[in-house]
Ligand SMILES: Cc1cc2nc3c(=O)[nH]c(=O)nc-3n(C[C@H](O)[C@H](O)[C@H](O)COP(=O)(O)OP(=O)(O)OC[C@H]3O[C@@H](n4cnc5c(N)ncnc54)[C@H](O)[C@@H]3O)c2cc1C
């Protein structure tokens with residue numbers, strides 16, 4: 436006999452947890468199936484440990500840049516202990532108990548869909564049946580096809596974020612969010628870092644100018660940034676790993692860190708048995724309500740291949756839960772913030788120039804050097820830097836994009852996010868009053884430079 440539920444949620448990362456909590460609060464009978472740890476990639480091997488590890492080196496550099504302060508000492512074992520505390524020592528007992536107390540049936544096993552009408556799922560020898568199944572299985576690190584990679588010490592985000600000893604040398608492959616954050620962390624902890632990015636610029640989905648500014652900052656941290664390069668072969672030479680690049684050069688290292696993208700986890704889910712196929716990228720295509728099918732199969736988070744962020748997984752989960760609970764919603768991905776937690780923070784929202792071009796938007800852009808225009812950068816640090824870029828639609832007279840590389844940009848980019856999402860008229864922004872002296876003042880100054 437199958438155990439009956441209103442909903443079975445497969446995967447307990449930020450997407451699955453948010454759906455499950457909301458459905459439980461709505462009075463539904465929920466089974467939550469998780470094969471590793473309740474909290475998912477984000478809580479144990481991604482967002483939480485990486486941001487925990489990045490903060491002390493950031494604070495240290497901030498102190499060094501504030502007048503009259505010396506550089507604080509860095510104590511790796513203490514930071515490592517705090518990281519271990521933040522990732523709950525890879526123990527989710529309290530989370531499992533918490534869901535059970537809320538009335539969920541938590542199954543710690545791999546789930547496989549075995550039938551539909553009603554949906555049937557098998558996990559850990561249990562048979563579950565439900566009107567709704569929500570797939571929230573996330574994504575895993577891509578291993579690029581580099582000859583010899585399997586024979587040397589290679590870290591994905593998992594080994595890098597649970598690092599116990601800082602390697603003396605690291606080659607980071609991939610120059611987007613993972614490569615930039617982990618590369619800067621390792622460099623600031625004393626590793627000699629070489630970052631290999633195959634494209635001509637860092638953070639290649641963002642504005643090219645942003646990539647230039649980030650490259651300069653990483654080089655300032657002593658990182659050897661190799662753009663337009665790929666690793667062709669990797670081999671052992673005594674205690675060293677040697678990474679051969681496609682320009683004929685080679686780099687000796689202790690470890691290779693991969694930041695080469697992620698692939699949705701759909702393999703082994705039993706989708707073919709119920710007539711569902713993942714798309715070419717391995718993701719589940721969903722409609723605007725995050726439905727995979729219209730008979731109760733839903734998907735949220737990285738497995739959908741939509742912007743791979745925790746906040747997007749949680750947003751889709753809210754859309755799904757509300758829709759299941761009888762308050763139908765449609766997902767709107769306008770103005771999702773994209774923050775890389777390097778120092779200074781790298782933040783973007785809305786369209787890039789290339790995306791605006793594809794939409795035939797009559798674009799006005801401006802760029803503001805914050806130190807040349809504002810007081811706050813000078814009260815914040817003795818050698819201030821920072822840049823804000825704005826993109827506006829001349830015809831509609833609204834912002835369509837913004838990006839910044841500056842202290843705290845991950846916080847104040849949200850003003851642009853709200854302005855873009857709410858289509859706040861530029862004339863309202865031009866009449867705005869920001870607190871003096873703040874980084875937020877940059878918006879008025881940059882808006883005044885738009886050639887509207
Ligand atoms: C290094 C790094 C840093 C990041 N930092 C940030 C950040 O600062 N901010 C941000 O917004 N995003 C960040 N991200 C992205 C973020 O981690 C993901 O977008 C987020 O975890 C997606 O949530 P999810 O619920 O879709 O999947 P996941 O967190 O991957 O959770 C999916 C869960 O499903 C389980 N599962 C998979 N298959 C099965 C199965 N068959 N049966 C049962 N369980 C299964 C897995 O064990 C896992 O626990 C980062 C990513 C990386 C790699």
Ligand SMILES: NC(=O)c1ccc[n+]([C@@H]2O[C@H](COP(=O)([O-])OP(=O)(O)OC[C@H]3O[C@@H](n4cnc5c(N)ncnc54)[C@H](O)[C@@H]3O)[C@@H](O)[C@H]2O)c1
Pocket residue numbers: 579608609610611612613614616631632633634638639664665666693694695696697742743744773774775776
């Ligand atoms: N702060 C955050 O919110 C945060 C932090 C980390 C990761 N993430 C999310 O995790 C996801 C994965 O991040 P990511 O940086 O691993 O992937 P990504 O797909 O964003 O970027 C991968 C990069 O690696 C490069 N690359 C791929 N193969 C290569 C090769 N063989 N040699 C050299 N370069 C190569 C690509 O050109 C690309 O720039 C992203 O979608 C991101 O949204 C978010």
